[in-house]
Amino acid sequence: TRSTRPQRMLKAVQKNATRGDPLSVISAIDRFCRHSEWAMNVGDEKGTILDSVVSEVNPAMALELGTYCGYSTVRIARLLPPGARLVTLEFNGDYAAIARQVIEWAGLEDMVQLVEGASGDWIPRMKEHFGVKTFDFIFLDHWKDRYLPDIKLLEECGLLRKGTVVLADNVICPGTPDYLEYIRNSPSYESNYFRSHLEYTKAEDGLEKSVYVG
Ligand SMILES: C[C@H](C[C@H]1O[C@@H](n2cnc3c(N)ncnc32)[C@H](O)[C@@H]1O)NC(=O)c1cc(-c2ccc(F)cc2)cc(O)c1O
Numbered sequence: 564t565r566s567t568r569p570q571r572m573l574k575a576v577q578k579n580a581t582r583g584d585p586l587s588v589i590s591a592i593d594r595f596c597r598h599s600e601w602a603m604n605v606g607d608e609k610g611t612i613l614d615s616v617v618s619e620v621n622p623a624m625a626l627e628l629g630t631y632c633g634y635s636t637v638r639i640a641r642l643l644p645p646g647a648r649l650v651t652l653e654f655n656g657d658y659a660a661i662a663r664q665v666i667e668w669a670g671l672e673d674m675v676q677l678v679e680g681a682s683g684d685w686i687p688r689m690k691e692h693f694g695v696k697t698f699d700f701i702f703l704d705h706w707k708d709r710y711l712p713d714i715k716l717l718e719e720c721g722l723l724r725k726g727t728v729v730l731a732d733n734v735i736c737p738g739t740p741d742y743l744e745y746i747r748n749s750p751s752y753e754s755n756y757f758r759s760h761l762e763y764t765k766a767e768d769g770l771e772k773s774v775y776v777g
């Protein structure tokens with residue numbers, strides 16, 4: 564049977580990227596998505612905004628919802644300080660299997676804990692199962708109608724602290740209107756919109772950066 568797009572993306576990484584070199588993995592995926600097949604990675608343009616926020620926060624404990632093929636996982640993990648950890652949740656088993664291999668090709672498997680499962684099931688278990696106290700940085704990139712319920716769940720589970728930075732992808736395209744309405748009007752967050760473009764296209768999209776103020 565025909566291969567899947569994530570499988571072809573992984574082949575492109577194995578063919579064009581150097582083992583242990585995260586930047587070569589990132590550029591191999593960006594080249595594949597620009598010149599072969601579009602895919603829903605955060606991409607190079609929004610990726611540089613992601614990089615700058617991660618570098619500014621310098622998180623010891625980070626969370627990503629929606630791993631897909633591991634592109635943003637690699638972008639985040641390569642910037643983490645020694646001893647830091649990134650937990651990333653992906654509930655599609657086929658995507659998780661590809662992501663695991665992409666993360667390994669980049670040589671970042673020691674910093675990343677890829678959990679196959681749904682955010683709604685795993686967020687309540689973060690403390691007892693992963694020994695997480697609070698997250699310093701959170702990247703929301705999963706189903707767009709899960710951003711709002713999951714940020715509320717993260718609050719309820721005491722996983723945010725004063726200063727936790729939440730960065731949300733796709734707040735314009737596909738769009739997360741209920742999340743934006745909540746986070747921009749909540750006294751518990753200071754929010755800023757970083758205007759950009761939908762990965763590998765000219766369509767508008769952007770990232771919403773929100774700091775939890777408690
Ligand atoms: C949702 C996907 C990303 C991944 O998230 C996993 N996932 C989901 N819900 C959960 C959960 N509750 N827990 C754990 N994992 C979870 C899933 O299996 C996908 O692998 N992302 C998108 O759909 C996405 C779509 C577009 C897009 C934009 C314009 C178009 F014309 C078409 C598509 C752009 C983007 O930048 C995206 O990010």
Ligand SMILES: [Mg+2]
Pocket residue numbers: 603604605704732733
């Ligand atoms: Mg996205």
